[in-house]
Amino acid sequence: MKTIKVAAAIIVDEGRIFATQRGYGAFKDGWEFPGGKVEAGETSREALAREIREELDTEIRVGELFETVEYDYPDFHLSMDCFICTVKAGGLVLKEHEAARWLTAETLETVEWLPADRGLIKRLKGAAEAL
Numbered sequence: 001m002k003t004i005k006v007a008a009a010i011i012v013d014e015g016r017i018f019a020t021q022r023g024y025g026a027f028k029d030g031w032e033f034p035g036g037k038v039e040a041g042e043t044s045r046e047a048l049a050r051e052i053r054e055e056l057d058t059e060i061r062v063g064e065l066f067e068t069v070e071y072d073y074p075d076f077h078l079s080m081d082c083f084i085c086t087v088k089a090g091g092l093v094l095k096e097h098e099a100a101r102w103l104t105a106e107t108l109e110t111v112e113w114l115p116a117d118r119g120l121i122k123r124l125k126g127a128a129e130a131l
Helices: 044-056 115-130
Strands: 003-013 016-022 035-037 058-072 077-090 097-103
Touching (some): 003 115, 044 058, 044 077
Antiparallel strands (some): 003 035
């Protein structure tokens, strides 16, 4: 099975977590943490900064690795490095996503997360206020 390596940003601000709704592809309408594929020659941190710049017109500070999610979709294996991030500059402009929301520990489960992202929600609920 093919492995796809991606990096995802858990963008936090005062106890809130930024979530985006996919606007394209097989998983259109599902909610996720923004990010994207790690290209050849890039680290996960570099890929994440690039993807957020491209998708959200925003510069982020990529912080600590929160978790690496390993998830088997029917057609591929996803390896996703998830980093705690903060906004350095920019307004989180949606260029590829349908919608976005700032969620709290209490509202994290109010959106339909993509399967690979669901595993992070329980852990994030416990850590949200400290982020």
